[in-house]
Amino acid sequence: MTPNIVLGVFSGIAFGFIIQRVGATDPDKMARAHLMQEPQIPMFMLTAVILSALGIAGLKSAGIDTTRVLPLSLGATTIAGILFGIGWGLCGYCPGTTWAAAGEGRMDALFALAGGLAGAAVFAHLHDTLIPLLYDPYNLGQLTVADLTGSPLSAMVLFCLGLGAAVWGISAVWKKS
């Protein structure tokens, strides 16, 4: 086993364990999050993003930079975001949670996983048609918040304030349970 496989399995075990413990592998809890009945999972996700951003900025300042920013395509990212949200709202799973939920013993997650393999295979088959049609013409490039604010520090401040406000908003607006 190469080091990458050991690292991948270890990271996956920790990740799958944590998302089960917070309830994110339960499609019922995910549906309650989407219905604004339980605020915990979206608050967990957004707070993890804020803390990860601070950690990754720390890694960068220590000279470890493995970041790779994906481009923003107004065509592909928009269509994909809406399709993804419809699928997520329908089944209560996202690609990562299907694996952890299947391991947890959820039968419907196995069907979501099988559907995911089919969806991925269909997209791969259509890649040559869809990427030039939907992605490339509307590709704005690898933009970050710093491209808007002008400096990495002001970007981080704006980012933390924005996501922090979103976490606060969710805790205020979602019904308490």
Add this chain to the structure above:
Amino acid sequence: MENNTKTLYWHWLAAAFALAGIIVFIFASFGPPASSSGFISLLKGAIAPLAPSYAEQNPHYAMMPGPGSWLFAFVLGMAMGGFIAGRTFRAPVRDVPPLWEQRFGNSRAKRYAAAFAGGFLILFASRLAGGCTLGLFISGSSQLSLSGLYFGVLIFGAAMVTARLVYGKTRKEKS
């Protein structure tokens, strides 16, 4: 029963610190983590022996490593982590989730068909965008990328509207 288990879930803030710790570890030891890529790695491994020229020439498989990679090891690890977590802490596991049952009855076939359709959509969409909840929203936003933040707004918004359409009629009966 379900109400009793609720208190056993980790607090969202503690879980957020734990998840961020793992994400930073992954960035330090590998690079941006992703989940939907693992599906492509698995498919590539399955297709390569059957149709080697298709797996080589299809640009989507060509740009992704096969199953002997961090990406596939990670999703396999997620299943192992879910298994270990499920054995040591009994969250309610139902073939047909309670909210779904209130709305559509206890038919397993209906639930499994919806799960398959939802799974199809999330992976098709992830591959179009270049990443999923983890690979684009969480990894991307943690790097302050506009694509990740924009994708996050859209997936939460569309999922909230969809959940209201799917569950709308029984929304207020429970809880």
